[in-house]
Amino acid sequence: MSEVIKKFLYVNRKAPYGTIYAQEALEVVLIGAAFDQDVSLAFLDDGVFQLTKGQDTKAAGLKNFSPTFRALGDYEVTKLYVEQESLDERGLTLDDLQDIQYEDEDDDYEEKPSIIVVSRAEMANVMADQDVVLSF
Amino acid sequence: MATLHTVNKSPFQNQTLISCLGHAKAGDSVLMIEDGVYGAMQGNAMSEVVAGMGANVKLFVLGADIAARGIDAGRVAKGIASVDYEEFVDMAASHDRVQNWL
Numbered sequence: 001m002s003e004v005i006k007k008f009l010y011v012n013r014k015a016p017y018g019t020i021y022a023q024e025a026l027e028v029v030l031i032g033a034a035f036d037q038d039v040s041l042a043f044l045d046d047g048v049f050q051l052t053k054g055q056d057t058k059a060a061g062l063k064n065f066s067p068t069f070r071a072l073g074d075y076e077v078t079k080l081y082v083e084q085e086s087l088d089e090r091g092l093t094l095d096d097l098q099d100i101q102y103e104d105e106d107d108d109y110e111e112k113p114s115i116i117v118v119s120r121a122e123m124a125n126v127m128a129d130q131d132v133v134l135s136f
Numbered sequence: 137m138a139t140l141h142t143v144n145k146s147p148f149q150n151q152t153l154i155s156c157l158g159h160a161k162a163g164d165s166v167l168m169i170e171d172g173v174y175g176a177m178q179g180n181a182m183s184e185v186v187a188g189m190g191a192n193v194k195l196f197v198l199g200a201d202i203a204a205r206g207i208d209a210g211r212v213a214k215g216i217a218s219v220d221y222e223e224f225v226d227m228a229a230s231h232d233r234v235q236n237w238l
Contacts, residue, residue, distance in 0.1 A: 133139075
């Protein structure tokens, strides 16, 4: 087997708890992380709601999976593209989102932000740059 | 380096088709399938938006899903080509990637 590294993009367009899509996407990302591919996540439309900080699901009786996003860096998933227009439309700013960081092993394990805010046009370029696009 | 986008939701139900058209690059193909085929009809509240936002992409609709919903082929908007399942497979193979908008 040749070691071909492909670019995988996981596209998140749904809010976190109304459907199972968001949680399933995260499961697939974690499973896929074992295959040493070039992985990115995209958050647009209602998908940006997945990253809000302060999620408290106790009273709703749901599993709060939002802390898992902060663990992605340990699986070398370090590129979380978030669309600016989707934030704007929903009255959100970067401050409303979790602070998600990873340790850069090529830079003395310095902590760096995983979230990359991009415009819709830049998001289109990210999508067009992939080998495989998986939607949730 | 073109992408085949598929859309399977009605544009009257949610923003999926609009989001797809807002992210598709010039020269990409957008294929409306399942309930997505309602976005291919002419003379409804979405027709002008689809035509405008889709001006730089190639628009297609899956004929089987049009027929299944009782939509006459004549109701498909001008400039939107109807394809069958074999052509769908050929399109998936001839593009660099497939992006499904769910």
